[in-house]
Amino acid sequence: MLDAARAFLVRKEIEEARLEGELLVAGALGLSRLELFMQLERPVTAPEVDAARDALVRRGRREPVAYITGSREFYGRDFQVSAGVLIPRPETELLVDLVRDWARGREHSSPLRLADLGCGSGCLALTLALELESPQVLAVDLAPAAVEATRRNAERLGATCEVLLGDGLELLLSLAPFTVLVSNPPYIEPKEAAELPPDVREFEPELALFAPEGDPDFWLRSIVEALPRLIEAEGRAFVELGWQQSERALELAREAGLQARLHDDLARIPRVIELGL
Numbered sequence: 001m002l003d004a005a006r007a008f009l010v011r012k013e014i015e016e017a018r019l020e021g022e023l024l025v026a027g028a029l030g031l032s033r034l035e036l037f038m039q040l041e042r043p044v045t046a047p048e049v050d051a052a053r054d055a056l057v058r059r060g061r062r063e064p065v066a067y068i069t070g071s072r073e074f075y076g077r078d079f080q081v082s083a084g085v086l087i088p089r090p091e092t093e094l095l096v097d098l099v100r101d102w103a104r105g106r107e108h109s110s111p112l113r114l115a116d117l118g119c120g121s122g123c124l125a126l127t128l129a130l131e132l133e134s135p136q137v138l139a140v141d142l143a144p145a146a147v148e149a150t151r152r153n154a155e156r157l158g159a160t161c162e163v164l165l166g167d168g169l170e171l172l173l174s175l176a177p178f179t180v181l182v183s184n185p186p187y188i189e190p191k192e193a194a195e196l197p198p199d200v201r202e203f204e205p206e207l208a209l210f211a212p213e214g215d216p217d218f219w220l221r222s223i224v225e226a227l228p229r230l231i232e233a234e235g236r237a238f239v240e241l242g243w244q245q246s247e248r249a250l251e252l253a254r255e256a257g258l259q260a261r262l263h264d265d266l267a268r269i270p271r272v273i274e275l276g277l
């Protein structure tokens with residue numbers, strides 16, 4: 001079955017055919033990839049073969065694996081995702097590392113209040129709720145599917161997090177100040193949509209991907225402008241950037257008189273801007 005899955009995905013020009021075949025077959029059998037390898041000799045039933053075939057056909061039409069299996073790993077934990085919720089990306093894990101390191105070096109003993117603007121699956125807010133020492137965490141998103149996913153993931157992972165539906169900045173300003181603001185805001189120009197892989201363009205939510213037409217820095221500028229009202233005097237914001245956004249991001253921060261520092265991801269792309277007052 002695994003060989004057939006891989007061969008099918010190769011024919012469909014899926015790059016990681018072996019890995020994805022394993023993930024999809026495991027998902028169809030209701031197993032993790034590890035469990036699948038521990039049961040390689042187990043006979044499969046006709047309904048299981050049908051489920052695996054359905055999953056492979058969906059992937060052949062470019063639907064992302066995470067939407068087919070219903071989950072994606074982020075920072076060592078499984079996050080459930082469904083249509084309408086952005087699939088967590090590995091480069092976003094850098095934000096978690098940066099906040100963890102910053103929080104560890106913090107001298108203040110007051111409770112750390114953290115806000116996640118545009119929480120999606122909850123990958124950032126919930127990972128930080130679990131990784132930091134008793135923080136108060138608030139996650140907001142304008143998409144009902146994202147709010148629902150974050151609440152469900154919080155329950156599954158045992159994370160304590162308040163999750164609110166609404167227009168992010170407005171909501172956060174009414175509840176500010178926070179010690180830390182994290183955000184991975186939409187930063188792709190709608191006119192670049194044609195260049196995105198079909199897996200992303202045709203399946204992931206537009207609200208999560210695209211900045212307003214002609215203004216890829218919309219979210220960063222909004223955060224920069226609101227920052228003095230959003231964070232505490234000693235607080236920080238960590239915002240994920242698009243791969244060509246870093247110079248403009250630094251310029252925006254300088255113009256606003258903020259402290260700013262760029263952090264590279266593993267591919268040496270400046271991926272996160274750290275902002276302070």
Ligand SMILES: C[S@@+](CC[C@H](N)C(=O)[O-])C[C@H]1O[C@@H](n2cnc3c(N)ncnc32)[C@H](O)[C@@H]1O
Binds near residue numbers: 087088118169208
């Ligand atoms: C790039 S996704 C990031 C999701 C998640 N934080 C992650 O890193 O996987 C951006 C998120 O911002 C949300 N969003 C877009 N406009 C918003 C707004 N006006 N207020 C709140 N959230 C918004 C989208 O629904 C989406 O979930």
